[in-house]
Amino acid sequence: MNPDGPIAILAGSGQLPIQLVKHLERVGRDYRILAFRGFAAPELRRQAHASADLLDLKTIMSVLDGWRPQAVSLVGAVRRPGFSALLGAYSLLRNRQEVMEVIARGDDQVLRGAVMLLEERGHRVVGAHELAPGLVAPSSLRGAREAGADDRQAIAVGLDLLNSLSAFDIGQAAIVAREHVLAIEGPEGTDRMLRRVRGMRQSWFGLRRSKEGGVLIKAAKRGQDLRVDMPTIGPKTVQEAARAGLSGIAVGAGSTLVLEQEETLATADRLGLFLVAVDLPWMEPPHE
Incomplete structure (x- = not known):
């Protein structure tokens, strides 16, 4: 975590990422946008500093390492990836039994797994409500x-x-x-x-x-x-x-x-x- 770094926004679909960016601009906070292909709105994709596929963990982590953000926020909706895609993404980081258990527990557990992965790489994960409490x-x-x-x-x-x-x-x-x-x-x-x-x-x-x-x-x-x-x-x-x-x-x-x-x-x-x-x-x- 870099206390002087930007806020990294990992952006899915919907209006929430757009509204969060507007809030950060109003309050003068530095930010970087990583837009998920196939999800982020066109308006946000045009502003994005980087793009990646949802499960391209190598690119996502490389981009975050380069930005050295003070915090990371996952905002916006994404469709649940298929089983084979999840296995491919997690295979280098978790054994297959653990992946199957995560998938069996539901979407919230998958999202928690993403947070855990970011935290394991030293990133502080924050919610949109922490960055923009007025929402x-x-x-x-x-x-x-x-x-x-x-x-x-x-x-x-x-x-x-x-x-x-x-x-x-x-x-x-x-x-x-x-x-x-x-x-x-x-x-x-x-x-x-x-x-x-x-x-x-x-x-x-x-x-x-x-x-x-x-x-x-x-x-x-x-x-x-x-x-x-x-x-x-x-x-x-x-x-x-x-x-x-x-x-x-x-x-x-x-x-x-x-x-x-x-x-x-x-x-x-x-x-x-x-x-x-x-x-x-x-x-x-x-x-x-």
Whole structure:
């Protein structure tokens, strides 16, 4: 670790890497971007100081050795690599039995393995929430609309569900209407889950029926390392929730990133959805 070095951003897809770069520019912090090919947005690829395939560990480590960063942050979504690709990437560093055990435990364990690898090479790994704490949803976050009684019931059911699912390392989000679970997030991500519910609610002619309600609950898993794969929403999430006919969105306070918070809240208000941060019983309440 070099205390005078830049922040190294290992960038996947989505708006989070872009928003983090903008924040670092605003506060005048030096940074370097390593964009993952096939994932990073075109806007970020044009700014990137280097590019690499997701599992090209030799190039990634060589670039980081050259930059000598003070910290490394893995931000943005990436699709889960196939089994053979993972074996090839880890074969020089871990034995096959260890790789199989990591893969069997789920995506979060794979990400933890990446953090462990970086730390073994002497790099300090930090989360986007540590670099840009203003992106984190405070307990006071809420839009103009209030959640109704059915919505509050759905939030409670959703939180219980996500807490129970934490042990299985699947998903950070669910859609619940009263006590009815409509969908659980899988590898496809939140936006595609919302589109799946939207499709379920369409008529034979492709027209959405009248607004049916329901809540998107998005929160960190119990025991999740917030330095990687931190739950994130933004204006696009609100738009997809509205198209799916939902009543609103609840996010975990202190453990969810809300990109472009003012625009996200304004979008929720304009589209008639409530947006609220809730304390998670399995995490310490955020300090405000």
